[in-house]
Amino acid sequence: MIDEKQTSRVKKNFNCASIIYDMFEWLPEGRSLNWRERVWFHVPTGKVLEVGIGTGRNLPYHPDRIRVIGMDLSDGMLAKAHNYANRLNYHIDLQQMDVQQLAFADDTFETVVATFVFCSVPNQIHGLQELKRVVKQDGRIILLDHVRINKPIIGWLMDMLNVFTHLFGENINRRTVENVKQAGLKIESVTDLTRLGLVKLIVATKHDQAV
Numbered sequence: 001m002i003d004e005k006q007t008s009r010v011k012k013n014f015n016c017a018s019i020i021y022d023m024f025e026w027l028p029e030g031r032s033l034n035w036r037e038r039v040w041f042h043v044p045t046g047k048v049l050e051v052g053i054g055t056g057r058n059l060p061y062h063p064d065r066i067r068v069i070g071m072d073l074s075d076g077m078l079a080k081a082h083n084y085a086n087r088l089n090y091h092i093d094l095q096q097m098d099v100q101q102l103a104f105a106d107d108t109f110e111t112v113v114a115t116f117v118f119c120s121v122p123n124q125i126h127g128l129q130e131l132k133r134v135v136k137q138d139g140r141i142i143l144l145d146h147v148r149i150n151k152p153i154i155g156w157l158m159d160m161l162n163v164f165t166h167l168f169g170e171n172i173n174r175r176t177v178e179n180v181k182q183a184g185l186k187i188e189s190v191t192d193l194t195r196l197g198l199v200k201l202i203v204a205t206k207h208d209q210a211v
C-alpha cells in the first residue's frame with residue numbers, strides 16, 4: 001500500500017532541498033570517490049531507467065552506449081537535472097513519477113539504477129516490486145544506498161534517530177538487502193563500500209540467472 005501522506009511529504013521536502021542539494025552534497029560526494037563510476041561501469045548496452053535521478057549527479061557517468069529515461073518524484077529536483085543536462089548538452093528524457101507506481105509497461109528496461117533513493121521511498125518493498133516489474137526478464141537492478149548498520153548499539157541508535165529523520169522523509173535504518181529479497185528479487189552481489197557496511201552497492205535480478 002502506498003502511504004500518500006508520507007509520499008507527498010517526501011516530494012515537498014525534496015522540492016525544497018533541490019535549491020541547496022548540490023551545495024550540501026559535495027562532502028559525501030568527495031568521500032564517495034568512485035562509487036558512481038562503479039555503478040555505471042557495468043551497465044550494459046540498452047534501455048536504462050534511472051530512478052530518483054535528483055539533480056542529475058549521475059549524468060556525467062552515463063556511458064554513451066545506453067539510452068536513459070530519468071524519473072523523480074520531485075519537480076524541483078527534475079528542474080535542476082534538466083538544467084544540468086542542458087549544460088552538459090545531453091538530451092535525456094526526464095519524467096515526473098513515483099517509483100511506487102511506475103507508468104511503464106512490464107519488462108521494459110535492460111537495467112534499472114537508483115542511487116541514494118530507496119532511503120526515502122515510503123514503501124520500499126512496493127517500490128522495489130515496481131522495479132522488478134519493469135525490468136526485463138534477464139535485466140539487472142543496481143542500487144547504491146546507505147542502510148542500517150547491522151551492529152547492536154549502532155543499529156539501535158540508528159533506529160532511535162530514524163524517528164526524527166523519518167519526519168523529513170529520510171530513513172537511516174533501512175534493511176535494504178533484506179527488502180530486496182522480500183520484494184521477490186534475487187541478489188546477485190552486495191558490495192560494502194564503507195566500513196561497518198553503511199553504504200552498499202547491491203545488484204539484483206528478476207530471476208536466478210543461468211550460470
Ligand SMILES: C[S@@+](CC[C@H](N)C(=O)[O-])C[C@H]1O[C@@H](n2cnc3c(N)ncnc32)[C@H](O)[C@@H]1O
Pocket residue numbers: 007010011014051052053054055056057058071072073074077097098099100114115116117120121122
Ligand atoms: C538523496 S536524493 C538522490 C538523488 C540522486 N539519485 C543522487 O544520487 O544524487 C533522493 C532522490 O529520490 C527521489 N525520490 C524520493 N522518493 C521517490 C519516489 N517515491 N519516487 C521517485 N523518486 C523519489 C527524491 O525526489 C530525490 O531526488
